[in-house]
Amino acid sequence: MNKDILFISDLHLGLDKPEITKYFLNFLKNRARDAEAVYILGDLFDAWIGDDDRTPPNQTIRDHLKALTDHGVSVFLQLGNRDFLIGTLFCNETGVKILSDYHVIELNGIRTLLTHGDLLCTDDIAYQQFRIRARSQNWQKQVLSKPLWLRLIAARWYRLRSHFHKRNKSATIMDVNHETVVNVMKEHHCLRLIHGHTHRPKKHYLTIDNQKAERIVLSDWRKNYAEVLCWSDNTFKIETL
Amino acid sequence: MRLFILAAMLLSTTTLSFAKENLMSTPTTKVKLTTSLGTITVQLNAEKAPLSTANFLTYVNEGFYNDTIFHRVIPGFMAQGGGFDTSFSQKTTHAAIKNEANNGLLNKRGTLAMARTNVPDSATSQFFINYKDNDFLNYTSPTVSGWGYAVFAEVIDGMDVVDAMAKQPTGNKGGHQDVPKTDIVIEKAEVIE
Numbered sequence: 001m002n003k004d005i006l007f008i009s010d011l012h013l014g015l016d017k018p019e020i021t022k023y024f025l026n027f028l029k030n031r032a033r034d035a036e037a038v039y040i041l042g043d044l045f046d047a048w049i050g051d052d053d054r055t056p057p058n059q060t061i062r063d064h065l066k067a068l069t070d071h072g073v074s075v076f077l078q079l080g081n082r083d084f085l086i087g088t089l090f091c092n093e094t095g096v097k098i099l100s101d102y103h104v105i106e107l108n109g110i111r112t113l114l115t116h117g118d119l120l121c122t123d124d125i126a127y128q129q130f131r132i133r134a135r136s137q138n139w140q141k142q143v144l145s146k147p148l149w150l151r152l153i154a155a156r157w158y159r160l161r162s163h164f165h166k167r168n169k170s171a172t173i174m175d176v177n178h179e180t181v182v183n184v185m186k187e188h189h190c191l192r193l194i195h196g197h198t199h200r201p202k203k204h205y206l207t208i209d210n211q212k213a214e215r216i217v218l219s220d221w222r223k224n225y226a227e228v229l230c231w232s233d234n235t236f237k238i239e240t241l
Numbered sequence: 242m243r244l245f246i247l248a249a250m251l252l253s254t255t256t257l258s259f260a261k262e263n264l265m266s267t268p269t270t271k272v273k274l275t276t277s278l279g280t281i282t283v284q285l286n287a288e289k290a291p292l293s294t295a296n297f298l299t300y301v302n303e304g305f306y307n308d309t310i311f312h313r314v315i316p317g318f319m320a321q322g323g324g325f326d327t328s329f330s331q332k333t334t335h336a337a338i339k340n341e342a343n344n345g346l347l348n349k350r351g352t353l354a355m356a357r358t359n360v361p362d363s364a365t366s367q368f369f370i371n372y373k374d375n376d377f378l379n380y381t382s383p384t385v386s387g388w389g390y391a392v393f394a395e396v397i398d399g400m401d402v403v404d405a406m407a408k409q410p411t412g413n414k415g416g417h418q419d420v421p422k423t424d425i426v427i428e429k430a431e432v433i434e
Contacts, residue, residue: 037359074360076385100386104377105359109313109418189318189377234416 003036005107007229009116009196010220012082013061014046021057023226023241028064031228031241035073039105040096041196041218042080042116047159049151050144051089062094069095078103080197081118081131085140104188108234113190117197117217120176120184124169175200181215182208194218194229201227270294271397272301275429276311279402281370282433283353283394289344290393293355293364296338297393298432300366305332306430313369315419316407321356321369327424329415334365342380346392349374351403353394361388370396370403 013021032038045058069075075096079086091098103114122128133139143151166174175198185193191213201219205212216236219227226241274281285294300306300323309332311322325331340361348354350373355364369390371378380389396403406425414420 097385100384103386108416 005231009041009218010043012046019223037074045083047155048083065094111190112192117195122177122180277426281399284397285394293393311425319369324367337363341391342389348378351396354390354392
């Protein structure tokens with residue numbers, strides 16, 4: 001019998017949310033050990049300012065990820081809009097493999113598209129422009145060359161700014177654009193899409209070229225609630241931790 | 242005399258190894274698949290896909306593919322087989338091989354590529370035949386996301402048989418989708434030259 005494949009996203013781990021870190025470490029030590037693979041679809045961390053940042057809880061999380069991959073479980077990671085600066089050092093130390101922004105896996109022969117979800121929110125033009133800039137090598141080189149303490153302060157400032165920006169954005173802008181979803185799924189020849197980012201967990205059904213398709217949105221993790229999408233015995237189920 | 246024996250030994254070993262290599266694969270090795278719908282002849286490309294062709298020939302030569310089925314047929318996409326027997330149980334295979342999708346061969350209509358799991362280097366015995374140019378299965382980069390599917394052979398005769406396979410009704414069986422309702426069996430797989 002094949003082992004389970006687990007999907008999680010939007011944990012937003014950080015020092016200010018020790019409850020979620022506890023959930024995650026517990027997940028890595030127990031539930032995840034029985035899985036074949038774990039796919040983390042972005043925003044594992046609430047902020048990532050460079051692989052050299054070992055301030056808590058980063059190092060503990062690295063150690064536990066390493067223990068899991070050493071145990072023989074494959075762990076795959078997509079970069080989110082918060083932790084897109086995760087790099088090779090982190091991967092080498094943890095055994096986690098980074099996937100591209102769009103990644104296709106087969107689940108019992110069905111092509112399934114995985115993505116964080118921020119690329120689908122094409123109505124948020126300001127963000128998409130920032131994203132292009134922030135994903136450029138120049139921008140990243142410039143940021144990562146700053147001393148760690150400066151990056152730590154800057155990250156705090158950005159988070160605060162982002163909080164105020166979000167308040168003024170309409171709900172539709174913050175959700176996925178339907179047309180983009182259809183186009184992306186067609187482009188990758190997939191009738192199933194799994195993503196996070198929007199914090200609107202739900203299973204949506206849609207039609208693409210007269211064929212039934214589905215879009216599964218993963219739940220974010222909260223202080224008192226953590227959810228895992230589990231592919232087991234050729235079907236999906238949701239497990240709460 | 243001793244020199245003669247030595248020379249004879251050297252000669253015989255080289256001839257032997259040469260003969261063995263010949264049996265394994267030459268750039269023109271062809272394999273005939275006799276199926277329940279007709280015969281398909283495929284030409285292997287040992288030059289560009291040495292590991293995949295050697296792997297495929299191992300299974301052919303040990304009779305592994307005989308009485309296996311095409312268990313996943315999707316018209317306009319591909320037909321996959323070489324892993325399940327006629328009682329729909331998965332056969333035990335040899336170890337997985339390295340993915341050779343970066344060999345420049347493309348997933349074009351009529352080509353054979355190694356099927357695999359979500360791990361790039363996980364192909365064993367299962368292969369598929371492309372019904373159309375499936376560009377999205379091609380290699381793009383040496384990453385988990387970018388490894389495509391390794392093409393190693395091409396149908397040179399009997400593509401009409403492959404097309405006929407796509408016309409058979411399919412359904413769900415044993416937790417799998419797109420399974421032909423009537424078994425499409427590879428009755429015999431053999432090297433023909």
